[in-house]
Structure formats: structure tokens, C-alpha cells
Amino acid sequence: MKKNIITFIITCSVFYLNAQTNSTEPCGFDEYIRQHKKTADEFEKQIQKFLSDQKNILQQNVQSNNIKTIPVVVHVIHNNGTENISDAQILSQIQILNEDYRKIPSSNGDGNGVDTEVQFCLAKISPNGECTDGIVRVQSTLTIHQTIQRAQLMALSHWDPNRYLNLYVVKSINGSGILGYASFPGGPPTEDGFVCVHNYFGNTGTASASFGRTATHECGHWFGLYHTFNNGCGTDTCTDGDYVCDTPPVVNPNFGCPTINSCTNDFPDVNDQNENYMDYTNDACKSMFTAGQKGRTQATLNTVRTNIWQAANVTTTGCDSGYVSPPCPAVADFTTSNQTICVGNSILFTNRSLNNCTSYQWYFQGGTPATSTAVNPTVTYSTVGTYNVSLVATNINGTDSVTFANYITVIIPPIGQALPYAEGFETSIFPPNGITIDNPDGGITWVRDTVAVQYGGFGSARINNLINTNYGQADAMILPNFDLTSYTGTPYISFRWAYAKSDVNYSDELAVQISTDCGVNFTQIFYRTGTAMTTGATQTTPYIPDSNTVWKLCNVSLASYASSDHAIIKIINVTDGGNSLYIDNINIGASATVGVEENLLDENAVSVFPNPANNQFQLTVNSNELATGKTEITIYDVIGNSIHQEKIKSFTQTIDVSGYADGVYFLKIQIGNSFVTKKLIIQ
Secondary structure (H helix, E strand, C coil), X not given: CCCCCCCCEEEECCCCCCCCCCCCCCEHHHHHHHHCHHHHXXXXXXXXXXXXXXXXXXXXXXXXXXXXXXXEEEEEEECCCCCCCCHHHHHHHHHHHHHXXXXXXXXXXXXXXCCCCEEEEECCECCCCCECCCEEEEECHHHEECHHXXXXXXXXXXXXXXXXXXXXXXXXXXXXXXXXXXXXXCCCHHHCCEEEEHHHCCCCHHXXXXXXXXXXXXXXXXXXXXXXXXXXXXXXXXXXCCCCCCCXXXXXXXXXXXCCCCCCCXXXXXXXXXXXXXXXXXXXXXXXXXXXXXXXXXXHHHHXXXXXXXXXXXXXXXXXXXXXXXXXXXXXXXXCXXXXXXXXXXXXXXXXXXXXXXXXXXXXXCEECCEEXXXXXXXXXXXXXXXXXXXXXXXXXXXXXXXXXXXXXXXXXXXXXXXCEEECCCCCCCCCCCCEEECCCCCCXXXXXXXXXCCCCCCEEEEECCCCCCCCCEEEEECCCEEXXXXXXXXXXXXXXXXXCCCCCCCCEEEEEEECCCCCCCEEEEEXXXXXXXCCCCCCCCCCCCCCCCCEEEEEECHHHCCCCXXXXXXXXXXXXXXXXXXXXXXXXXXXXXXXXXXXXXXXXXXXXXXXXXXXXXXXXXXXXXHCCCEEEEEECCCCCEEEEEECCCCEEEEECCCCCCEEEEEEEEECCEEEEEEEEEC
């Protein structure tokens, strides 16, 4: 059953330090939940209702003898480095998960907690019914992973999340100390699962220094568990903090293995539970989930993740106790980032065949090379048409082949729009002027705004990250294809942006990317986040620029791409639950340093009184250019329709607005080659 649950992605730097303390907050999950408390509460209502209905069974730790098995698939994303971990290391992690969640006697998970009655099984049958060992190995540069790339990472290999828990192993995350991140219940199905760095996955091989509790912690989030220190001490130990009655409240994350009592509002008043898997204490300390955490886990499995543990699914994934897996032959499979390319361009084929294949034979109809034995070949297509691709994969147990008919379509790229190009979002049509919007999740995305004081004119493009709960979502304004060869001289892209944070600790992201191979590959040519992105003060209310002087300039040379007659440019927002981002005055052509932005009139050169106005207002102009060139005032309504225009004939002029309804209007005052925009209220 489809659930209308809010999206959460939890990004955790789960540090396990030896007898050390760390004052930094290493997990983005807590900031995210504070920013989106209202939407988090919607998920919480379902959990609490279930717990209330089932409290005699779940919250009193009565054994139900109804063990729920979670089929697992492990996707090892590697580039032939040490991150391509062994089967033995993967199996060690599955064993650790079972020890911890089932409280296996005499194991490291046999602490003072409870058996959650949840266990994990590497799948033995794939979604298509093939024999598998539950491990998919994919060679890709995405092993050096950025959290904003989670969609691309999981597009490489992702099994139905209603049937399998998808675990991803990578080399690094964000190039920092982040060890893993997980999806909270109810996130986008295509991005469900968790990602972990290889040297903290399991307790052998590259993770020999680890106890494997990063996965235990992250799976806890996947089951709907919060950190034990969530919201600090709170007031009520059941309805505050981590929403679990029997985990002692914790004011801040604990590191090392301390004996500490950081909160005194619990009864009886006991020490922080440094053994709990959902704190940040050392792996060696961890050994327990509480009965209340078991209750939340079971509540999630009975409200949101209902299909994955059902007997029918356990059987069809090969995880029932009676299933005996035969030796698995090869299963051939592959993918590409794009199936439509331009004639003369190349495309990378990513191999995701199953079961430790040892050799490959590719066949590319219409491609060069026509055949290949590489793991991930790159193929060039020089003739327009639609072509089949075939792959034969072999392992020690057999050979398999697959053919994707009409898989690659090769086109002649249409010559792009000639330069120069300018878009100021002045018309009521949105998106305008050949722009398309890429909104992968169908949620909050780019819209036209006429409320803010724009950089120029009366309109801009805006995306409201303050209410955008899909953390990491990339929404793009894709500009029309451009013929950069049509411009004499060096072409530039320039635009203005305005942005404010909602929290000093994190920021949304702004990027510009360009492609000259019909969108198969994009190169990032501009990027801002954090302080470099902000133009306004941090605020928890919606950011609305109040002056055309707060806008920052992007001005980037396109010299490296000037030979392309079909360039694609994207302006991208990546949300982190921050605040509104505005874009205005997009120009492709001349550099902004030679005239693109030199058309603003000093705001002090024009005044409007009274404002708000009733039947008329007085326009006063202080400019020596009044007697030369074009001098006029245009009044626009809030959707961008021009409703009044007249010449400016004197330094002081009365404008009649007696025929207009009460509301907000915008004035564009043009004097010579310069202009200024003012907001007018009629009442």
C-alpha cells in the first residue's frame, strides 16, 4: 500500500573514537529533523498510533515469535580499488546485523537490550527470479560519492525497495569523515536504502579495525529510530527526545565510552545509555536496543515497510529457511546514463551482471568498436539510427546473454539558438523562452516570483527550499540549446542570484553545468554553497530580497565550449531544507563586465510618493538623462501584465491610478539607457 509519508534522508558522520570526545555534531539528520519538525511529526503520528494500539505486545517486550526477515542486496560500487570488498567482508556485516538485532547469545550484540525479532538475509533470488548471491558489483567513478549524487548512485543498481533492503558500499562520502547515511521511512522508492564507506562495513578485510556497528546504526534509522540524543533532554521522556520511553534522555551525542548522566528528568534517574546503537559512542561500547526501540522498529514494519518481511516476499527472494540455493550461473545485465546520443558522440556502458562474472563479450550494432571484452566499454556512434546492444557474461557456473532491442538512439543534434540570449522572467508565462524545468520528484521546484525586489524588472525565478523536504533533490532550469559558434568573441553566461540560509550550519547549493554531447555528460562550470552563496541574513522565515543591490553575479566564460553549436546549460538548485533561491537576468553572450549589468539606475534617482497610493502618486526624477533618450514609466500587475505606460516629461510628474484595483503593482522607470524597478501599493 502506498503511504503518503514525508521524505527524509539521514546523513551521518558516525565517528567511533577510541576513548576520545568530539564536540562537533557529526550527523546532518538532527539539523534536518529540527528544520522539518512539522513534517516529521506526520510520520510520528502513524508510529505512535500503532504503538498505542499494540502497546501490550510491543512496548512490554512480549516475544511474539513472529520473526521478520529482511531480504538484503549489497551493491558494491567500486573502481577496482580496495573498496571492492570481498564476499567474506559482506557476510561478516550481515552476521553482525543479525547478532545485534537478534541479541544472539555470546555475540557482541548480547548486551542488556532486547531481541528486536528482526533478522537479515542476503537475497538468493533476484527481482527477475534469477539465482543470486545477493551481491551486485558495479565499477563506477561514483564510488567517490557525494550525497547530492544519491539518485545517480542508486540508478546504477537498485532493486525493488518493497522487496529488498538496498545496501551500498562506496570508497568515500563527500570526501570527509562521513561513514554512512540512510533513508528514513517514506522516502522516494528509487533512493531507498543506505550507503556506507567500505572500511566500516563488516569487521574483516578493509574493515578489520571496525566492529561493523555503522550499518547497525544506519539500519536503525531505516527502521524509523532517532538518535538517543534527539532533541536533548526534553521534558517528557516518552514524547520528547527520541520518542522512546525506556532510552534515558541524552543532552548531546556521546563519544568514546563515557559514564555520564547528562539529563536528570528521567525516573528513575539513570546514566546515559552509552551501550545503545543509536548514540555515537564507540563500536566497542554498543550492544543493545531497548524494548521501546523494538516497538518503534516493529511499528515501522507494520505501517510503512509492510511488504518486505511478508512470508510471500521472503519466499520469492530465497530467504525462507527451506530454500537451498544452487550454484549461481552468470546473469548478464547493464545500464547507461542516457539512451539517446548525438551522432559522433560516445557513451559509457556500465556492467551490472550478477554472480562474480569472469569474462564479458559485448556486441554494439552500429557502434565503434562493434565488439568489446571490457567490463565497462565506451562506444562511439557515427551513424543516425536506433541500435541493439547485447552482452554475454560468463562465470564458473555458466553463461548468460541479454539483448536490449532498440536501446541506443543516435540523432543529428539540432543547431542551437543563436546568441545573444537574455531572460529576465518579465512575462507571465513560466517557464519562458525555451527553458524547461527538471523536477525529478514532482515536488517543490522553480516558479516565477513577482513579490521580491528583483535585480531588474519585476519578475525572477524562485525555488522555495524552506518547504522543500526532499533533502538532496536537484531541480534544474534547462536553458534552450545554444549555438555558441554564432557569437563573435568569447561567449559568457551571466545571471544574478539572491539567497539566504535558514540555519547557519548548512546551506542549499547552486550549480551551473554544460553539455556539448546532447546531455550524455555534463561539466560543472560554476558552484556556490554556504557563505559564498548567501546574499541575505540567515532567517527561519521565507527569504524575500528587499533591494536590487543584494543580488550576486555569476559571470563564467564559455571559451572552452565555443566550438559547440548545440550546447545545453543547466542552472541547478540542490535543496538542503534551507531558504528561497532567486535567479534573474540570465544572459548568454557578452561578459557581464562589458555591459550586461550596466543598465541599472540608482534607486535614489527616483522616488514615489505617497506609497501606498490612493488615486494618484507623484513620481520625482533626479537625473541629468531625463531630456535624452527613452524616458517612460510602465506599471505592471503582479502577474506581469503591462497595464499603464506614459512618457516622463518632467522631473516631477503626477501619475493617475484611480482606475486600478487595490493591490501590489510594479513600476519600471526607464531613463535613457538605464532603468529602476519600484514596488507600488494601491489602496
